Amino acid sequence: MIDRRATLQAIAAMGAAGAALLTAPALATLQPTRKPPRLKAGDTVGLIEPAGFTDDVYDLEPVKETIRAMGLVPKAGATLGKKYGYLAGEDRARAADVNAMYADKDVKAVFAVRGGWGCARMLPYLDFATIRANPKLLIGYSDITALHMAFAAHAGFTTIHGPNASSAWGKASWEPFRALAFDGATPTYANPQSVEDRLVPRQWRTRTIKGGKAQGRLLGGNLTVLTALMGTPYLPDFTGAILFIEDTNEAEYRIDRMLTQLSLGGVLGKLKGVVFGQCTECVNTGAGYGNFTLSEVLQQHLEPLGIPAFEGAMFGHIANQFSLPVGAMVEVDADAATIRVLEPVVS
Structure with missing residues (x-):
């Protein structure tokens, strides 16, 4: 597991860079004003790895099967299964995957395959104008928090903090997700x-x-x-x-x-x-550590x-x-x- 604490100074430096890349309107905090479309059987959804990589590309097959079991059609991002150090591709490439999924009219939602560390590194390279113009559910947790927070600040629509695509998706996870994303329920x-x-x-x-x-x-x-x-x-x-x-x-x-x-x-x-x-x-x-x-x-x-x-x-x-x-x-x-x-x- 990546030691996220060692990255704090790097993130602070990226914050300044990100501020320079965002346009003035995007810097304003946005409250959700639009709703992403609900999912339905047969919809195509994107699979991205915005942080860590999958060790074995064959491990991605059960992930795709999970998406199909939901009644959805998986579409793999370009960096899926790639490796760059402890990341699934360089920062700009992983950001380009996110941008492409939100620009693609055929993609109805975006699932993160896994977390790890790395989402914050690519925030300066996200195209928030395109993301904002194409509201789609983003689903994931752990390091995906960086995307959830950035979307809450700059995209203007809701996302779902829930299992990653590679998670177990037992009944206790699947049913609440289906209620939210497919049925439009208020559980x-x-x-x-x-x-x-x-x-x-x-x-x-x-x-x-x-x-x-x-x-x-x-x-x-x-x-x-x-x-x-x-x-x-x-x-x-x-x-x-x-x-x-x-x-x-x-x-x-x-x-x-x-x-x-x-x-x-x-x-x-x-x-x-x-x-x-x-x-x-x-x-x-730690031995003998009072706390x-x-x-x-x-x-x-x-x-x-x-x-x-x-x-x-x-x-x-x-x-x-x-x-x-x-x-x-x-x-x-x-x-x-x-x-x-x-x-x-x-x-």
């Missing part, structure tokens, strides 16, 4: 009931940090990727938003550091609510905000996760630990 997300043989189940538990309900536009994704965009023109305005965040392989003190960055940068103070999903393998393993627990870190940062907040929702680096509409209006109920979508995200 309410709640963790499933545990099937453990215990008097008190431990699996998929949630914890209310601050009770209450709140409504706002849903923005967020991977915490590490999101905080790495601070100070660049690719982070949207979080005023009145519901923030959702998750992470993987980050020790508690690093989650603390990133939440501190969001606080000092003014993001947390603008929010209406917060949902923290799954933090996979987020435990410091706060993850829940204590979240309590310290989120409870003083005085807004509804809860942890434990099923999104993040897990086998089955929610498909969350980035940029759409939602209502969170921190006592019930639910996220309710308030508007269709497709036309």
